[in-house]
Amino acid sequence: MSNTATSGTPMAAGPLTRAVLEIDEYVSGLGWDQPARLFALVDTDQLRSQEPTLARRLGLADDTEGPGAGALTPIEQDEVPAGTPLDEFLATIAWPDAVVGCALAVERLMLPPSAEAAVPKDLDGARLAKWVAEHPDRQEVRMTVAVLRGGRRESALRLREKDSATDVLTGADLVPGLADALTATFAE
Template structure:
C-alpha cells in the first residue's frame, strides 16, 4: 500500500464531518467522497484500499498513530488508504483486471469523474460512431452533467456508492446507494476474486 494519507488524505476512522451512516462501508465511501471533494474537480481516478481500522491499529501501530487512529474504533470501521496513482493511458477496466489485494485488505473503493446524460438521451446518439466520437458527442451535449462517483466494495460482496453532481457540489446533495453504479462495483468486486 502506498500514498498513505497523512494530513491531506481522507480522515481515518470516522473522525471527519462525514455524517454518521448506517454501515462502515457507507461511512468509508462518504469519507472518500468528502476527501475527493476537497481536492476539486477535473482530477484523475483514485483507488483506495479499505482496511479494518482496529486490525490496522494492532498490526501497524506507527502507521495508525500517523493516521490519527489512537483510540479504539467502532468494530468493523474501515480506514481508506490511497494507492499509487492509476497509470495514464490505460483503460480503467484493463487496469482493474490487473489488481490483486492482500488478505489484510477488507475492500476497495474508486473515485472517478464522468459525464452523464439524462434518461432518454441514448435515442439521440448518432449511429455508427466510435468510442472517441461518442465521447466528443457526449461532451458537447447541452444536457450533459459532470458527476463524481465513489464506489466501494468489500470482500463479502457488500457494495456502496456516492454520486455528486458538479452543479450540486454540496455534502447535502450526495446521493448514496448500493446499486447506483453496478458495472463499476462489479469490476471492483472482481479484484477480490481468486
C-alpha cells in the same frame, strides 16, 4: 484523510457507507478535474493492532473511542496510470489478504435518461465520448464506488453543478458496472 468519527460523515450509516462518504469528502476537497483515485479498505481495528505506526500516521486513535466496530479505513494507492483504460488497469490488481475492500473515485460525463434515447447507435468509444462531451445536457459527475470481498457494495455520486456534501446521492447499485469491475479485483 480524516478519521470517519471526526469527519462530516453520518455515524448512523454503516461502515461501508461511511468509508465511501469519507472518500468522497476527501476527493471533493481536492477539487474537480482530478485523475481517478484508488483506495484499499482495511479493517480499522486490525490496522491499529497490526500496524500501530501507520495507524498513528493516519490519525487513528489508539483507544477504542473510534468509529466503532467494523469501521473501515481507506488508504489511497498509487496513482491510476493516465491513458490506461480503467477496465484494463483494474484487471491488473490483486489485493493482499489484509485488504477487506477497495474503492475508486472517478469523474465522468453523463447524460440524463431523457437524452440517452438520442445517442446514435453507430458511435464507437472515442466518437461516443466526443458526442457526450458536446451534448448540451451533459453533466459532470464524480462517482465513488466501494466493494468488500464478500460482495457488499456502496456508491456515492456528486454532480459538479451541485457540489456540496448535502447533495451526494448514495446507494448500493448506482454504478453497477464499476462495482462489478472492483469486485473482480478480489477474484481468486
